[in-house]
Amino acid sequence: MLIWSTAAPAVGAAFLASLVEVVEAFTIVLAVATLRGWRPAALGTAAALALLAGAVLLLGPLLNHIPLHALQLAIGILLLLMGMSWLRKACLRSAGIIPLHDEDAIFAAESAQLGGAAQRHQARLDWIAGMTALKGVLLEGLEVVFIVIAVGAGGGLLLPASLGALLACALVLLVGAVVHRPLSRVPENTLKFGVGVMLSAFGVFWIGEGFGLDWPGQDLALLVFAAVFLCAGLAGTAIARTPARNPVMELAR
Amino acid sequence: MSLLKEVGAELIGMFFGDARLTIALLLLIAVAGALIELTGIDPLVGGIVLILGCPALLIANLRRERRAIAPSRSAA
Numbered sequence: 001m002l003i004w005s006t007a008a009p010a011v012g013a014a015f016l017a018s019l020v021e022v023v024e025a026f027t028i029v030l031a032v033a034t035l036r037g038w039r040p041a042a043l044g045t046a047a048a049l050a051l052l053a054g055a056v057l058l059l060g061p062l063l064n065h066i067p068l069h070a071l072q073l074a075i076g077i078l079l080l081l082m083g084m085s086w087l088r089k090a091c092l093r094s095a096g097i098i099p100l101h102d103e104d105a106i107f108a109a110e111s112a113q114l115g116g117a118a119q120r121h122q123a124r125l126d127w128i129a130g131m132t133a134l135k136g137v138l139l140e141g142l143e144v145v146f147i148v149i150a151v152g153a154g155g156g157l158l159l160p161a162s163l164g165a166l167l168a169c170a171l172v173l174l175v176g177a178v179v180h181r182p183l184s185r186v187p188e189n190t191l192k193f194g195v196g197v198m199l200s201a202f203g204v205f206w207i208g209e210g211f212g213l214d215w216p217g218q219d220l221a222l223l224v225f226a227a228v229f230l231c232a233g234l235a236g237t238a239i240a241r242t243p244a245r246n247p248v249m250e251l252a253r
Numbered sequence: 254m255s256l257l258k259e260v261g262a263e264l265i266g267m268f269f270g271d272a273r274l275t276i277a278l279l280l281l282i283a284v285a286g287a288l289i290e291l292t293g294i295d296p297l298v299g300g301i302v303l304i305l306g307c308p309a310l311l312i313a314n315l316r317r318e319r320r321a322i323a324p325s326r327s328a329a
Contacts, residue, residue, distance in 0.1 A: 077279075077282060078268055080278060080282070080307065081268040081269065081275055081278060081279075082267055082268050084274060084278060084307065084310075084311060085267070085268065085269070085270030085271065085274070085275075086270075087311060088270060088271060088274060088311060088314060088315065089270060091311075091315055092315070092318060095315075095319070097318055097319065097322055131256075134256075135256060135259065138256075138260065139259065139260065139263045142260065142263060142264065142267075143263075143267060146267065200307060204300075204303055204304050204307060207282060207285070207286075207303060208289075208299075208300045208303065211285070211286055211289040211290060211296070211299065212289070212290075212296070213289055213296045213297065213299065213300050215300065216297070225304055228304055228305075228308055229307070229308060231308070232307075232308030232309075232311050232312060233311070235312060236308075236311050236312045236315040237315075239312060239315055239316055239319065240315040240316070240318060240319045242319070
């Protein structure tokens, strides 16, 4: 039977992470559709989804042949590396050290790139547009697939995690169909921060389980880990935002 | 071929955003694993090292980033 305290973090992590990735993919598909119509955009998207589904069908059954502790350890390490990378980037963006992700700018850049290609290769334009949509959906979709497998496979939660990802896809498509423009108002950095916290917490949890460690409180330990990473992320952002002392400038004063 | 290259780059970028942080995390995991698997102490000690070490590494990395951009900001 599915335990809600275990499934909820998996659904939440898969939903939030997928939301970030699907918004990015949607921006690229929308740029293609705006410039060349929905046909190449839809064909490119469908081809990418077919490739992703093929990869899942091909690789998914292999997971059953890997010993559980080894699988938990491998997935835990990858989740921790990915989660910390997202958290670090979100902290640096919050602190203003690196620029925020801008969907409007990405939409403009993709449109300009396709416009340039249109002048060079008029005859092959639909092909180029379709490939652009395929690439965008494939690259962002890979992350969704990994996150769903990572948060789901270690604890038999593939179904709830897939549900979280599907809900995110449905939400982005619904909102996208209504507003018909890049979803630039999505608080992407806040989402990335939250996802980084959750993935890192899952990562530490699975690494411990992979080493055969019984965490006190079992699944509830995930909440404590998330709180630790949340505090670390907030503290790290505050530290990164504080201007560093520059000894050269201080000597010059 | 370029699509495969981009897929490969995306996969690597997913896990290795910052080389220093990645290496530090892998070392921390190795230390925690050694404490759990190879020593006779309570395995929970290894877990505590892991859960406290990761945030410490993140904060150290962010502090380093702040210091790294300080000269370029003051020069600008």
